[in-house]
Amino acid sequence: MAGTFASRICPDTGLRVDRNAEALIKANAVVAVVFLAIGGLFGLMVALTRWPGVHLLPDDLFYLVLTAHGADVLLFWIIFFEVAILYFASAILLNSRLATPRLGWLAFVLMLIGAIMANVAVLQGESSVMFTSYVPMKAAPHFYLGLILFAVGTLIACFIFFGTLVVARAEKTYEGSIPLVTFGALTAAIIAVFTLASGAIILIPTFLWSIGLISNIDPVMYKVIWWGMGHSSQQINVSAHVAVWYAIAAMLLGAKPLSEKVSRTAFLLYILFLQLASAHHLLVEPGISSSWKIFNTSYAIYLAVLGSMIHGMSVPGAIEAAQRRRGFTRGAFEWLRKAPWGNPAFSGMALSFVMFGFLGGISGVVLGTEQLNLLMHNTLYVPGHFHATVVAGTTLAFMAITYLVIPLIFRRDVILPTVAKLQPYVFGIGVGGISLFMMGAGTLGVARRHWDITFSDATMTFDYPGTAFLMMGLNGVFALLAALGGLMYVVVVVGSILFGKRRDETAAKERPVVALGGGAVAAYGSEGTIKLPGTITLVAVFFTVFVLYYFVNWKFLSEVWPLS
Amino acid sequence: MAITPPTDRLWWKEPLSKTEITWISIAFAWSIIMFLAMIYWHMTGEQNLSNEAYRIKPEVFAAKAEAMVEQYQVGEEGDTGVPVVHPPPGSDVYLIARLWEWWPVLELEKGQSYRLHLSSMDWQHGFSLQPTNINIQVHPGYEMVLTITPNEAGEFGVVCNEYCGIGHHTMVGKIRVVE
Numbered sequence: 004m005a006g007t008f009a010s011r012i013c014p015d016t017g018l019r020v021d022r023n024a025e026a027l028i029k030a031n032a033v034v035a036v037v038f039l040a041i042g043g044l045f046g047l048m049v050a051l052t053r054w055p056g057v058h059l060l061p062d063d064l065f066y067l068v069l070t071a072h073g074a075d076v077l078l079f080w081i082i083f084f085e086v087a088i089l090y091f092a093s094a095i096l097l098n099s100r101l102a103t104p105r106l107g108w109l110a111f112v113l114m115l116i117g118a119i120m121a122n123v124a125v126l127q128g129e130s131s132v133m134f135t136s137y138v139p140m141k142a143a144p145h146f147y148l149g150l151i152l153f154a155v156g157t158l159i160a161c162f163i164f165f166g167t168l169v170v171a172r173a174e175k176t177y178e179g180s181i182p183l184v185t186f187g188a189l190t191a192a193i194i195a196v197f198t199l200a201s202g203a204i205i206l207i208p209t210f211l212w213s214i215g216l217i218s219n220i221d222p223v224m225y226k227v228i229w230w231g232m233g234h235s236s237q238q239i240n241v242s243a244h245v246a247v248w249y250a251i252a253a254m255l256l257g258a259k260p261l262s263e264k265v266s267r268t269a270f271l272l273y274i275l276f277l278q279l280a281s282a283h284h285l286l287v288e289p290g291i292s293s294s295w296k297i298f299n300t301s302y303a304i305y306l307a308v309l310g311s312m313i314h315g316m317s318v319p320g321a322i323e324a325a326q327r328r329r330g331f332t333r334g335a336f337e338w339l340r341k342a343p344w345g346n347p348a349f350s351g352m353a354l355s356f357v358m359f360g361f362l363g364g365i366s367g368v369v370l371g372t373e374q375l376n377l378l379m380h381n382t383l384y385v386p387g388h389f390h391a392t393v394v395a396g397t398t399l400a401f402m403a404i405t406y407l408v409i410p411l412i413f414r415r416d417v418i419l420p421t422v423a424k425l426q427p428y429v430f431g432i433g434v435g436g437i438s439l440f441m442m443g444a445g446t447l448g449v450a451r452r453h454w455d456i457t458f459s460d461a462t463m464t465f466d467y468p469g470t471a472f473l474m475m476g477l478n479g480v481f482a483l484l485a486a487l488g489g490l491m492y493v494v495v496v497v498g499s500i501l502f503g504k505r506r507d508e509t510a511a512k513e514r515p516v517v518a519l520g521g522g523a524v525a526a527y528g529s530e531g532t533i534k535l536p537g538t539i540t541l542v543a544v545f546f547t548v549f550v551l552y553y554f555v556n557w558k559f560l561s562e563v564w565p566l567s
Numbered sequence: 568m569a570i571t572p573p574t575d576r577l578w579w580k581e582p583l584s585k586t587e588i589t590w591i592s593i594a595f596a597w598s599i600i601m602f603l604a605m606i607y608w609h610m611t612g613e614q615n616l617s618n619e620a621y622r623i624k625p626e627v628f629a630a631k632a633e634a635m636v637e638q639y640q641v642g643e644e645g646d647t648g649v650p651v652v653h654p655p656p657g658s659d660v661y662l663i664a665r666l667w668e669w670w671p672v673l674e675l676e677k678g679q680s681y682r683l684h685l686s687s688m689d690w691q692h693g694f695s696l697q698p699t700n701i702n703i704q705v706h707p708g709y710e711m712v713l714t715i716t717p718n719e720a721g722e723f724g725v726v727c728n729e730y731c732g733i734g735h736h737t738m739v740g741k742i743r744v745v746e
Contacts, residue, residue, distance in 0.1 A: 063733055096570055133730050139707060140690045140732065179576040183569040222691055222706045249569035259568050263578035265587050266569075287703045289620035289685075289711035297605045305598035312594040316587070321569070373605045374614055380702040381693045381728040448700040450693070450728035454736040461737040462647045462668075465697055465724025535586060542590060546597070553601065557608070563699050565613035565716040 008100040014511035015411055019176075023104035024094035028087045028412050030111055032405070033500070035083035038118065039398070040493045042075025047486040050437070054479030055457065055472050062454045066131040069452060071122060073134030077393060078153065079118045082236075084401050085191065085243050086110070086160040091412070092188035092246065093167035099176040102166030110159035117153030120145050133452060135233065138209065138220040147210035151203065158199045161192045183260050183267065184253070187246025190270040191239045197278055198239060201231030223290055230281035238277035240393060241311070242270065244355065244400035248318050251352040251400075254407055254517045255343060258325035261535075266317045272310035276302035286376035293373065300371045308368055315360050315545060320538040335536040351403025351427035358431065359396030362438050363388060365549050375556050378563070381452075384445025391438035394485075399431055402492050409496065410516045415503030423495045430488025436481025444474040446559075616703070617713035628686040628710055632661035636671050644672045644741065651743075659684060662725075662740070664692035664705045666732060669725045669740025677720045677744050686710040693729030696742065702728060717744040 009022040045068045051059040052068075060068060094101040101107060123145070124130040130142035168189070171177060181189070205228040211217045249266070252258035260266040282299030285291055302308060326338030343349045366388040370379055379385065409417050417423050449456055449471050456471070458464040504510070575581060583591075609615050639652040650671040654660050656679030663670040665688035675681055685694055687707040694703040699719070703711070727738035 062736065066730070066733065066735075131733075137691050137729070177572050179572040180578060182571050183573070221708070223709060253569040253571075257568060262581055262583065262587060263573040263575065264581045265583065265591070267578065287616060289704070289706055289709040290622075292618050293609060293615070297602070301598075301602050301605070304602045308601075309591075309594050309598050312597075313591060316590045320586075368601065372601070374608050374612065374616070377614065377616060377702060378700050380704065381695065382700070382702060446700075448695065448697045448726075450695055450726055452730040452735070453726075453728065456736075458736065458739050461739045463644065463649075463672075463724075463739045463741055465726060465739055468698070539586065546593070550597070557604070560614050561612065563614055563701055564696075564718055566701070567613070567615050567617060567714045 010100070013411060014506075014508040015515065015517055018095055019098040020412075021094045021100045023107070024090050024101035025412055027101065027104065027107045027111065028090050028095075028408070031083045031087040031090070032408060032412075034111075034115060035080050035087065035401075036405075036493060036496050038075050038079035038083060039489065041122075042072055042077075042080055043486060043489040045069075045072035045075060047482055048072075050479050050482030052454065054476050054482075056476055057479060058455075063128070063131070065454045066133075066452075067125060067128055070131050070133050071125045074121055074125065074150075075118075076398070077134060078150075078236075081240055081393070081397060081401070082153075082157055083114065083118075085195075085239060086114070086157065087408075088243055088247065088401075088404075089160060089164040089188055089192055090167075091408075092182075092185045092250075093164050093171065095412075096182055096185050097167070097171040097177045099167055099171035099174065102163050102170045106159055107163050110156040110163065113156030113159070114153050115156075117149045117151070117156060119149070120152065121149030124149060135229065136209070137229075138212070138222050138225045141213055144210060144213040147206050147213055151206050151210060154199045154202045154206070157195065161195050161199070164188070164192045183263060184246045184250045186267055187242055187249065187270055190273050191242035191246065193274050194235060194242060194277060195239045198232050198235040201228055201235065201281075205229045205232065223285075223288055226285060226288065227281055227291075230284040231278065234280040234283055235278050237389070237393060238273060238280065238307070240397040241277075242273050244359070244397045245270075245311075245314050245318070247400045247404045248314075248352055248356055249321070251348050251404055251407065252318065252322050252325070255346060255349050256322060256325040256329075257518055258321040261317055261320045261324060265313060269310040269313035269317065272306050272313075276307040276310075279303065280307075280371075283371045283376075286371075286373050287380045296373045300373055300376075305368070308364075311360075311364055315364075316538060316542050318356060319541055320535050323535050323538045335540055339537055345424050346406070347423045347427050348403045348406040350424075351399050351406070351431070354427055354431035354435075355396055355399040355403060358391055358399070358435055358438070360545055361548065362435065362442075363391030363393075363396050365552055366391060366442060368549075369553060369556050372553075372556075375560055378556065378560055379445055381450060382445035383441040383449045383451050386451050387438050387441030387443075387445055390434060390441065395431065395434040395438060399427065399434065402430065403427060405492075405496055407516060409499045409503065410506055413500050413503070414506045415499050416506060416510065416514065417495060418498045418503050419495055422491050426488055426491040426495060428488075429491060430485055433481050433483070433485025433488050437478055437485055440474045440478040440481065444471050444478065447471040447474070449475070617711070619712040621710045621712070622708060623686060623710040625686070625688045625707060628661070628684070629663060629688060631659075631684070632663050632670070635659070635661050640671075641674065649740075654681065656680065658682070662694070663688060664694065664727070664738075665689055667727070667734035667738035669694075669727070669738065672741045672743065674743045674745060675715075675717050677717055677746055680714050680716045682712055683715050684710055684712050690731045691729050692727050692731050692738070695726040695728040697724045697726055699723065704729060717742075720744045720746050
């Protein structure tokens with residue numbers, strides 16, 4: 004076993020927990036939740052402004068709050084939480100010490116300063132440039148500087164993760180290959196390096212331009228590289244939340260991947276192909292050829308989508324196999340009915356999985372099809388899509404695993420169990436509604452990032468159909484529900500960390516939160532040992548919906564004005 | 568388990584089960600179909616975005632648009648002062664995007680084709696033709712040229728759907744299609 008370092012043995016899992024890693028995980032997770040609370044509140048204000056009957060904010064505040072909403076939740080909440088996941092998946096899961104913990108604190112401080120600086124810039128009102136800050140629209144210099152500092156901090160955290168893998172291997176803290184969840188986190192970290200490099204390449208010159216040292220930034224070039232960060236960073240999220248799905252299934256049900264080879268190859272496809280996704284944002288831009296668009300937007304030949312479709316079977320398959328081992332073998336779906344739906348870690352994971360696939364995944368492929376993008380580019384369909392991926396998918400998955408992080412890392416019981424139990428459903432239904440109604444409004448042509456679709460101050464107007472207004476109202480209602488779910492999450496998390504009952508060894512025996520051994524499938528999980536009729540049915544339903552929806556959109560496209 | 572090292576150190580040598588290989592094959596075949604669909608539509612479909620674009624200075628583009636207005640103006644749009652032009656079918660038609668208007672108003676004939684030139688004078692804008700729902704990004708310094716063939720008569724709104732500052736939501740233009 005490895006050398007000495009300050010650690011404790013977890014009574015729940017038997018894992019050796021490095022105190023430094025533990026402290027860093029706590030710090031990053033807590034700050035993440037703070038940014039979720041702030042950004043979520045901004046999001047609610049955006050939705051209430053876009054609800055025509057409410058129209059909460061004046062125009063300048065609306066654009067300001069929308070900019071802050073994007074930065075706070077899409078960047079700061081998610082990436083702080085991801086750093087916590089990286090430390091967890093390396094040091095904790097591998098029984099190792101964390102490499103260079105002092106640099107870990109430096110990374111944390113840089114990220115925090117950067118995040119605060121960007122928020123200050125936005126709230127001062129001179130940087131309402133949206134999260135994307137497309138040139139030649141200019142923000143205050145400290146807006147870009149804040150993002151750069153944040154990126155540098157994140158990059159350091161990624162290298163601490165890599166360093167920890169090296170340390171764990173050298174000190175032989177585990178046997179054989181790294182666990183699948185760590186493998187998934189490794190995927191996320193590798194993509195993050197590419198992503199942050201793209202961010203540096205574009206944001207540093209943009210910062211210099213904002214202080215007058217560079218005269219001009221080409222707007223198309225800016226978008227190509229900016230989205231190398233902006234979209235690829237969503238692929239960090241995908242890798243991270245898929246790893247979280249596997250982790251939750253393993254911790255609650257002892258689920259083992261059907262095949263390590265298949266699941267890991269799917270992650271590998273992410274590393275190899277996801278980076279091409281910058282193209283998703285350039286499908287209706289001038290000066291970029293169709294062949295470039297087709298190759299890149301499809302991740303070569305949809306090879307990264309293939310990776311997700313593989314996980315789409317592997318994750319429920321692992322759960323079904325584990326449940327069947329536990330004796331839930333009746334019919335095709337007893338394993339699913341008898342799953343721990345009252346455990347927020349499970350229900351959050353399951354809802355995240357379903358909504359990511361059905362709402363986020365399918366809409367993403369349609370949106371990213373070269374010609375179909377014409378129908379949806381910059382309409383509300385786009386935020387509809389990415390709220391399904393990033394909020395229903397990533398955020399809900401991260402919320403779900405929080406219910407395990409609180410007992411395992413913070414060593415506290417979760418307070419208000421009934422609130423916690425309902426939370427994933429309230430948040431999930433809210434976000435599902437937001438996504439669907441925004442996509443619906445987008446299909447009717449409603450623009451994203453738009454203060455007033457009645458055009459009351461405009462010299463010329465256009466009337467959107469009544470259905471569009473109905474959709475915006477429903478979007479507001481479901482945003483209220485999602486905000487309630489978010490509030491429940493914050494209350495439970497903060498309350499548990501401060502007032503939850505401390506967990507000791509007795510607690511681990513009396514109130515176990517993980518079930519590590521029980522359902523593990525013997526050597527090799529799928530065929531031969533076990534049949535998976537439920538999973539096959541679910542996958543078949545998914546595939547049918549996918550194919551139908553895909554072709555329906557080509558039909559829509561064939562009806563608009565011919566153009567060439 | 569997914570949180571412990573794989574039981575089989577050489578995980579890449581595990582055999583594939585029939586269920587898995589079947590799903591992977593179906594998913595891969597579907598991936599290829601979706602890839603080919605885009606190429607197929609370029610060969611047979613009628614809605615493809617043009618690859619024709621040029622770098623252009625805003626003032627040069629503005630001059631072209633003004634020349635078109637001078638030649639083909641047929642009136643003004645209500646009391647907005649924005650000229651309405653009726654260019655002949657097949658001609659080059661210019662639409663300026665700028666803070667915060669689409670200029671001028673175009674009057675086109677149904678079933679006729681036009682070469683539409685789009686460019687911005689300042690920031691990025693989004694050409695969103697409603698209710699038909701065609702959405703194209705407009706950049707400053709780039710002139711995009713596409714051939715459009717309106718297939719229905721009526722009045723169409725051109726909404727800006729790329730955020731362009733505080734007046735963004737007032738940036739609406741018109742294209743009128745006559746029989």
